Amino acid sequence: MRITGAKIVVETLIEQGCETVFGFPxxxxxxxFDELYLSSDRIKHILTAHEQGAAHAADGFARAxxxxxxxxxxxxPGATNLVTGIATAYLDSxxxxxxxxNVPCSLIGRDSFQEVDILGVTMPVTxxxxxxxxxxxxxxTLRSAFKIAKSGRPGPVLVDIPKDVQTAKWDFEPxxxxxxxxxxxxASENKLRRAAELINSSEKPFIYFGGGIVxxxxxxxxxxxxxxxxxxxxxxxxxxxxVPYDYPRFLGMNGIHGHYASFTAQNEADLIIALGVRFSxxxxxxxxxHPQIIHIDIDNAELDKNVTAxxxxxxxxxxxxxxxIPMLAEKRHPEWSERISELRTEELRRNEAARGQTTAExxxxxxxxxxxxxxxxxxxxxxxxxxxxxxxxxxQLYPLRKPRTFLTSGGLGTMGYGMGAAIGASTATGRRTVxxxxxxxxxxxxxxxxxxxxxxxxxxxVIFNNGILGMVRQLQTRFCDSRYSxxxxxxxxxxxxxxxxxxxxxxxxxxxxxxxRLAEEAFAYSGTFIIDCTVSCEEVxxxxxxxxxx
Amino acid sequence: xxxRQYVIGVIVSNVSGVxxxxxxxxxxxxxxxxxxxxxxTESAGFSRITVAFRxxxxxxDKILKQLEKLHDVKEVEVLDPNDTVxxxxxxxxxxxxxxxxxxxxxxxxxxxxxxxxYSPTALICELTGETSKIDAFIELMKPYGIMEMxxxxxxxxxxxxxxxxxxxxx
Numbered sequence: 093m094r095i096t097g098a099k100i101v102v103e104t105l106i107e108q109g110c111e112t113v114f115g116f117p118x119x120x121x122x123x124x125f126d127e128l129y130l131s132s133d134r135i136k137h138i139l140t141a142h143e144q145g146a147a148h149a150a151d152g153f154a155r156a157x158x159x160x161x162x163x164x165x166x167x168x169p170g171a172t173n174l175v176t177g178i179a180t181a182y183l184d185s186x187x188x189x190x191x192x193x194n195v196p197c198s199l200i201g202r203d204s205f206q207e208v209d210i211l212g213v214t215m216p217v218t219x220x221x222x223x224x225x226x227x228x229x230x231x232x233t234l235r236s237a238f239k240i241a242k243s244g245r246p247g248p249v250l251v252d253i254p255k256d257v258q259t260a261k262w263d264f265e266p267x268x269x270x271x272x273x274x275x276x277x278x279a280s281e282n283k284l285r286r287a288a289e290l291i292n293s294s295e296k297p298f299i300y301f302g303g304g305i306v307x308x309x310x311x312x313x314x315x316x317x318x319x320x321x322x323x324x325x326x327x328x329x330x331x332x333x334x335v336p337y338d339y340p341r342f343l344g345m346n347g348i349h350g351h352y353a354s355f356t357a358q359n360e361a362d363l364i365i366a367l368g369v370r371f372s373x374x375x376x377x378x379x380x381x382h383p384q385i386i387h388i389d390i391d392n393a394e395l396d397k398n399v400t401a402x403x404x405x406x407x408x409x410x411x412x413x414x415x416x417i418p419m420l421a422e423k424r425h426p427e428w429s430e431r432i433s434e435l436r437t438e439e440l441r442r443n444e445a446a447r448g449q450t451t452a453e454x455x456x457x458x459x460x461x462x463x464x465x466x467x468x469x470x471x472x473x474x475x476x477x478x479x480x481x482x483x484x485x486x487x488q489l490y491p492l493r494k495p496r497t498f499l500t501s502g503g504l505g506t507m508g509y510g511m512g513a514a515i516g517a518s519t520a521t522g523r524r525t526v527x528x529x530x531x532x533x534x535x536x537x538x539x540x541x542x543x544x545x546x547x548x549x550x551x552x553x554v555i556f557n558n559g560i561l562g563m564v565r566q567l568q569t570r571f572c573d574s575r576y577s578x579x580x581x582x583x584x585x586x587x588x589x590x591x592x593x594x595x596x597x598x599x600x601x602x603x604x605x606x607x608x609r610l611a612e613e614a615f616a617y618s619g620t621f622i623i624d625c626t627v628s629c630e631e632v633x634x635x636x637x638x639x640x641x642x
Numbered sequence: 643x644x645x646r647q648y649v650i651g652v653i654v655s656n657v658s659g660v661x662x663x664x665x666x667x668x669x670x671x672x673x674x675x676x677x678x679x680x681x682x683t684e685s686a687g688f689s690r691i692t693v694a695f696r697x698x699x700x701x702x703d704k705i706l707k708q709l710e711k712l713h714d715v716k717e718v719e720v721l722d723p724n725d726t727v728x729x730x731x732x733x734x735x736x737x738x739x740x741x742x743x744x745x746x747x748x749x750x751x752x753x754x755x756x757x758x759x760y761s762p763t764a765l766i767c768e769l770t771g772e773t774s775k776i777d778a779f780i781e782l783m784k785p786y787g788i789m790e791m792x793x794x795x796x797x798x799x800x801x802x803x804x805x806x807x808x809x810x811x812x
Contacts, residue, residue: 215663216670220713223658240713393707396700 093265097227098123098258101191102131104234109270110162112136112153112519114146114512116173118166119206120193123258125164138519138547140512141539143170147177148512148537149519151186155499156474156517158307160187160241167194168206171252172213176506179217181248183503184330185303187241188248189234190214196256197225210252219247227260235271243273245391246307279388279407279415286403287386288419290363294384296428297323298361300346300375303330303502304368304389304409306495311335313413314367321423323365324432326354328375329487331368333475333498337491343432347375348637349484352442353435355636359383360431368409371398372503388412442634452628454602458485458556461625464607465526465554466491468615474499474517474525478510478533481562484633486528508536514551515544524550524615531557531581541594544620551620552611555587558627566632591622598622647676648702649728649798651806652691652709653683653717660714664691667708673701677795688716690806692797719806721798728798732769732776737787738762746786753779764789 095103101124105113115137117125128137140146143165150161161181165174171192181188195204211223220240224233230253237249291297305314305327311334318325318341325335326346335342343354358364366387369375371394387394387401388409395404405412447459462485469475475490476499477483483500492498499517501509510533514525534555544551561579568576591598597617601607607625614621654660661680668675676694683690695705702720709718721728736746738761750757750767753775759766769779776793800806 211659212662215659215666391711393704393711395707397704397707400700 093263094261095264096123096127096258097230097253097260097262098127100227100230100262100264101234101253101258102127102135103264103266104231105162106131106134107266107270108160108235108238110135110160112138113162113164114138114140114149114153114516115164116140116143116146116166116170118170118193120167120195120255121164121170121258123255124191124193124253137164138515138543140515141542142537143173144177144508145512145515145537145540145543147174147188147190148180148506148509149516149543150188150190151177151181151509152476152499152513152516153520154181154186154188154516155513156496157520158496159520160189160238161516162189162191164191165193166206167192167210168208170206171208171210175213175217176504177512178214178248178250180501180504180506180509182217182219184501185245185247185307187246189237189241190248190250192250192252193258194223194252194254197254198256200254210250214250217248218250221250221252223252223254224257225254227257227262230257230262231264235267239271239273244277245304276408276411277390277392277406279405279412281415283403283405284412284416285419287388287405287416290384290386290403291321291365292421292423294321294363295425296360296362296431297321297365297425298358298363298383299323299325299365299367300328300358300369301325301331301334301367302328302369305331305334308368308390308409309495310368310410310413311495313410313417315339316417317365317413317420320417320420322425322429324354324357326350326358328369328372329500329502332487333492334495336493343436345487347372348635349374349488349633350636351488352439352636353432356435357432366401367413370394373398446634452630455626455628456601456603456607458482458627458631459489460604461554461556461607461627462486462489462528464604464611465552468611469526469552470524472497472523474514474521474523476500476510476514476517476525476527478527478529479505479507479563480530480533481558481566481631481633482528482530482533482556484563485556488634490528507533510534511537511540511544511553514553515540515547515549518549518551519547524552527551527553529553529555530562531555531559531583531585531587532561534587535583535585538590541591541596541620545595548619550618552614553620553622555622555624556627557587557624558629558631559583560629562629562631563633565629587622587624591620596620596622598624600624600626602626645696645698647694647696649692649694649721649723649726649796650706650709651719651721651798652693652715653688653806654691655714655716656682656687656689657714660689661691663712663714664693664709667712668693668695668705671704671708673697673705679795679797681797692795694796717806721800725801725804726798727801728772728796729770730773730776730796731794732767732779732791733758733793734767734769734780734783734791735789736765736767736783737789738765742786746783749779749782755779
């Protein structure tokens with residue numbers, strides 16, 4: 093069957109199991125959009141307000157499902173607008189295929205209208221990228237893009253398609269199935285045996301896990317391991333939702349904004365078993381004591397990159413744990429457990445003390461907001477955050493239970509991530525998303541309210557409105573003698589009116605009663621609802637690392 | 643850990659942009675390159691890149707792992723310095739004057755260099771050898787007036803039947 097390049101793109105996307113794409117049209121992709129129009133019964137295109145929103149939506153789609161998210165943009169500014177979204181996915185290992193149009197091959201390199209070297213621009217933030225200059229390679233290149241995106245440690249792949257390749261015709265033979273990922277790498281038996289020896293002789297083991305547990309589908313095995321060797325667990329930001337918050341041995345997030353118990357236990361352990369994590373600088377150790385480290389990850393390049401481990405094991409985490417667990421002796425560590433209980437008690441005491449400091453009249457506390465919203469939300473609702481104080485409060489306080497129900501920009505820390513991601517997640521699952529955001533982050537991409545409303549997205553956006561850019565302000569308090577340069581938002585934005593103007597619903601809450609009423613209404617509503625919560629600008633994110641230089 | 647020079651051979655797909663990907667990785671991750679050369683191989687679809695850099699074991703391993711991650715990189719190997727033929731090519735233009743000509747010719751002979759262009763005012767010498775030999779020759783030519791020069795950077799290949807091939811295709 094001889095068809096146009098544009099049709100080959102659409103047919104290949106369908107062949108690869110892609111049912112939804114997020115995008116924004118433009119001159120160099122009109123042929124592709126024409127084919128999307130003609131095939132709209134088989135593939136759904138969701139028009140976002142901005143290409144960045146499309147990239148984040150594809151990312152949210154991927155995080156909520158584990159499938160490859162797809163976004164489409166035109167050449168030049170369309171393509172560059174995707175970049176932050178692609179980089180966000182790259183830093184958090186999210187499988188994405190980004191398709192960009194480009195000027196016809198004959199115009200490439202001439203600074204033509206809306207021409208940009210998007211291959212060059214995205215090289216550092218993609219797993220791989222392609223430009224297709226020959227239509228004969230188009231279908232297979234797209235298949236490779238999907239294959240690379242979902243293999244091993246997932247990540248984004250960009251495919252740039254000049255306009256003349258979209259209009260040229262070539263034979264297309266659909267494949268019966270989507271491409272399969274490259275074969276997994278399995279951990280070496282010898283190394284697993286050595287890991288077992290180290291674990292069996294440890295008195296104070298600590299499991300530090302990350303997003304690899306979610307993408308490697310190893311939650312069950314992780315809990316089995318923890319159970320068998322009686323080890324407490326702490327997670328990176330990306331690892332949250334991999335285990336239920338109330339699992340007795342789970343101490344919550346570690347790192348500079350983590351839980352005190354988790355942070356301290358990690359530093360007092362004699363052995364850290366790091367699973368599907370990359371030892372980001374945010375999960376800092378910060379002590380003089382160096383415990384032994386076993387590090388298992390699917391990406392060999394992460395081993396001994398940020399932290400040199402005593403034993404580094406490359407391999408699929410699910411398989412590695414499956415084979416490791418039977419090698420381990422059933423253990424109990426009464427003293428260590430006792431110490432963990434002490435740390436938990438100390439954490440509660442610290443939280444109480446901090447709570448006393450910050451209560452303000454006419455404002456809600458982060459605890460109140462999260463517990464009230466949680467009381468109305470269901471366990472299946474997908475929690476999305478933007479970036480800043482509200483993100484850390486959500487990570488610290490929201491009781492997450494199921495993998496893939498917590499979407500946050502961990503590595504890149506992209507303010508403005510949330511709206512797009514929430515739309516993508518909701519589109520993918522049909523479930524409600526709850527977006528926790530701040531007035532700073534929300535202001536970055538609130539244009540995507542237009543998309544949410546047009547899609548009738550079941551979305552509750554909760555704004556922690558404190559009139560400041562709180563995370564930066566916290567740093568300024570400490571390091572700039574409280575000179576708040578550019579972090580005080582002297583804005584008069586009325587988010588309730590914004591909601592209404594976009595066709596969404598909204599309300600403002602400054603006390604628990606109001607918030608309860610609004611939450612009731614918001615969660616009963618089928619579309620998009622904004623709750624603007626007044627929060628004191630004195631609220632700060634607690635850190636277990638009180639004396640650090642961070 | 644001890645710093646030394648490493649020479650690695652990298653087999654890559656011969657596709658557009660591959661040099662940017664490889665050199666970009668070094669820049670991005672803050673690794674310094676002493677020199678990098680690229681050229682065709684015995685198989686049409688692949689190019690071979692030779693990179694020399696200074697570092698310790700740790701830096702070396704990080705570089706290898708990051709290179710292996712690149713989709714277009716098919717094979718990476720650290721070449722054993724004791725068992726590798728390393729060569730560099732120098733073209734150097736020196737001022738030609740009756741007073742110095744004979745000295746230059748003598749040095750050229752001793753170094754097994756070749757004069758490949760001769761004009762009344764300038765000589766071009768060609769020299770192949772290991773980096774240290776090239777350095778020594780340049781040093782020797784300095785007093786005679788180096789007008790311009792260029793060197794290729796090293797290419798390297800292991801002795802014996804040990805070959806860097808695309809054994810494991812991604």
